[in-house]
Structure formats: C-alpha cells, structure tokens
Amino acid sequence: MNIGDASKASGVSAKMIRYYEETGLIPAAGRTTSGYRTYGDTDVQILRFIRRSRDLGFSVEKITELLALWRDRSRQSADVKELAHEQIAGLEIRIAEMQAMVQTLSKLAEACCGDHRPECPILEDLGGASDPGAGAPFAAPRPRAGLKGHLPRA
DSSP: OOHHHHHHHHTOOHHHHHHHHHHTSSOOOEEOTTSOEEOOHHHHHHHHHHHHHHHTTOOHHHHHHHHHHHHOTTOOHHHHHHHHHHHHHHHHHHHHHHHHHHHHHHHHHHHOOOSSSSOOHHHHHHTTTTSTTOOSTTOOOOOOOSSTTOOOOO
16 A cells, blocks of 8 residues: 555554654654555554554654664563553652642633733733742843643642
8 A cells, every 4th residue: 555545544643654664663654666654464464553652652763772672572461551650650749730820721711801901910921020030021031941832830
C-alpha cells in the first residue's frame, strides 16, 4: 500500500509517517521503481502502536523504548510496567500544573470587571505588573522550568 493508504489504515498522517521514517522510529519504507513508498501490514501495525503510544502522551524517545520492548520477545513485563508508571507520574504532574493554571486564570477572570474600562487584572498579570521585578511592559520573559512545553507555577 502507498503512504496515503498506510495513513488511513493507521490513523497517522503521511507527514508524521515521513517524520518517523526520517528519525528512525520506523524502518525505511520499501520503494517502487518510480520511488513511491510502499507499506505492508506490519508497517501499519507499528504505526498504530506509535499512534496509540502518542495518544497516551509518550514522547518519541519513550516510544522508541516501547517499540524495542515490543519487538523483544525475551523482555520482562516489569520493564514495560516501569515505563508506564513513569508516564503516569509525568501525566499527574502535568494535570496538577494545568489545574493550577485553571485556578490562577479563574481568579484573574473573577477579578476582571469585564466592563468598558481599560483596566484589566488579567492583562496586568500577563504583562508582569504583579511581578516586582517586571518593570516595563516589554521586559524579558521569565525563564521556563519544569516539563518541556509547560510554564512553571508562580
């Protein structure tokens, strides 16, 4: 099957299939004489595995580990369970961070009158007005820490 068929069968976009191939997450696809990629049922099964792993929030690095364990028939299930527990812990941290964001934004939204006046505690907070060292409206952003892609709690 071609990349479009593999995409439909696996639920992984053609762009991501190419990316996974480029990064080595999946083996290079076979090619037709005209250069088109070809995929078989095993390839689709691997792509479904990757898609499901991504749906559960695993990083590409962790998916690489999971794929290696999946392929290794002499693996210990304890190794797989350990990866799952690590993922659960990371998800719980992200959930707590998101709950803190909701609480902060809810308090800011409550503090905003939402009327015709220009004063807005939401924008003031975002601009750093409540941060003692922020100063000018276009001050340098605060350094980020914590999980990749997530802001630290204030």
